[in-house]
Amino acid sequence: MNYYSLNNNAPKVNFSEAVIKGLAPDRGLYFPEEITPLPKSFFDTIETLDNVEIAYQAIHQFVGDEIPEIELRNILEDVLSFDFPVVEVEQNIGTLELFHGPTMAFKDVGARFMARCLGYFNRNNENHVTVLVATSGDTGGAVANGFLGVKGVDVVILYPTGKVSAIQEKQLTTLGQNITALEIDGVFDDCQEMVKTAFLDKDIIDYKQLTSANSINIARWLPQLFYFLFAYKQVKHKRKDITFSVPSGNFGNICAGIVAHKLGLPVKQFVAATNINDTVVQYLKTSEYNPKPSKATISNAMDVGNPSNFIRIQKLFNNNFEDLTNAFSAYSFNDIQTKEAMKKIYNSTGYIADPHGAVGYLGLKKQGINGSDYGIFLETAHPVKFLDTVEETIDVKVKIPSQIQKVIDKEKKSIAIDSYKKLKEFLLG
Ligand SMILES: *Cc1c(COP(=O)(O)O)cnc(C)c1O
Numbered sequence: 001m002n003y004y005s006l007n008n009n010a011p012k013v014n015f016s017e018a019v020i021k022g023l024a025p026d027r028g029l030y031f032p033e034e035i036t037p038l039p040k041s042f043f044d045t046i047e048t049l050d051n052v053e054i055a056y057q058a059i060h061q062f063v064g065d066e067i068p069e070i071e072l073r074n075i076l077e078d079v080l081s082f083d084f085p086v087v088e089v090e091q092n093i094g095t096l097e098l099f100h101g102p103t104m105a106f107k108d109v110g111a112r113f114m115a116r117c118l119g120y121f122n123r124n125n126e127n128h129v130t131v132l133v134a135t136s137g138d139t140g141g142a143v144a145n146g147f148l149g150v151k152g153v154d155v156v157i158l159y160p161t162g163k164v165s166a167i168q169e170k171q172l173t174t175l176g177q178n179i180t181a182l183e184i185d186g187v188f189d190d191c192q193e194m195v196k197t198a199f200l201d202k203d204i205i206d207y208k209q210l211t212s213a214n215s216i217n218i219a220r221w222l223p224q225l226f227y228f229l230f231a232y233k234q235v236k237h238k239r240k241d242i243t244f245s246v247p248s249g250n251f252g253n254i255c256a257g258i259v260a261h262k263l264g265l266p267v268k269q270f271v272a273a274t275n276i277n278d279t280v281v282q283y284l285k286t287s288e289y290n291p292k293p294s295k296a297t298i299s300n301a302m303d304v305g306n307p308s309n310f311i312r313i314q315k316l317f318n319n320n321f322e323d324l325t326n327a328f329s330a331y332s333f334n335d336i337q338t339k340e341a342m343k344k345i346y347n348s349t350g351y352i353a354d355p356h357g358a359v360g361y362l363g364l365k366k367q368g369i370n371g372s373d374y375g376i377f378l379e380t381a382h383p384v385k386f387l388d389t390v391e392e393t394i395d396v397k398v399k400i401p402s403q404i405q406k407v408i409d410k411e412k413k414s415i416a417i418d419s420y421k422k423l424k425e426f427l428l429g
Pocket of ligand 1: 105106107138139215247248249250251252253254301302356380381
């Protein structure tokens, strides 16, 4: 399988080159040259397949010959070692819980898959890479955990000082080994800006191979399509039309869902649920795409004003606005509505949703779920990751799970960085 740049001004590459580079040299996102649907028999018998088999069938065309079947199956076995349950919260509405991994955010699967692919590509010490990543919270923890101890990969995480939650900070600063946390004097956009500058800095890229672990990287992005297949496996027997509502920031997760649909997954409608960072919502209304600076909300992992994967979604609909708006809708909700939804879900069902999941729930409600539909909203993080907001909003004590307790007790280690010059010195040092 080859990948081309969506800016159409860079050579085609295979899977391993696309993963190692992250972004094409013309700054475009890589996109698969073709997507071949899975046979009908796959969907007819999906409930008889285990998750690793489902994932292997779905991903191997994207990996091609770059990783042999046995290795790829081992990687998937390792990556998918936890559950992805659909929990029914109301009649005809379920939540797909994606927070049962080691850092309790859905990014664990993509981060772990990418880490193990890079580890494989470096098995003969040929492809040493430095993963440089900016985080507003969840990405850093998942990447740190996923890449810990992976041979030939150094990870450098930039996070804004004082702007991530206490638990998130512990998750990215306490692991050591090949993981370094840089504490940036600024906000998330400053971290992101420094990362972008480094990727274009000839002094640095001539000296070391940098790659990104954000969802622009195909190995972080594509494995997320498994979730939609795992959900289908669980609700198929209901014989309903499925609508997925995906809490969206960079639109990588929902974009992977649309790839699953291209593979043949029956889906009636995709709903992108956003907070007040509503660039895509406005685009669907006006057909004008106007990126904006991000605004802070209680669903902070979705505070993105210029979603990087939206261009891939447009491509999946052949850049046809009408086709896009037929199958894909987007709604935005503010923090007050999000808190109201958290309260409503808890009071009527006893289910504790985190702010991101609550936005997903609101998306389904706005879309409308009728008797022949089954709506699934994705729960992208465990409520404990947003402890203060959750406890304050619904007045409960959330029990701290063991994987979180483990990091809370560890000692933070970070390096303070107050300018791009300091980052450059660190990377060249
Ligand atoms: C990253 C993240 C999102 C947004 O996912 P995208 O793929 O960027 O749209 C939503 N919820 C949580 C908890 C996240 O960490």
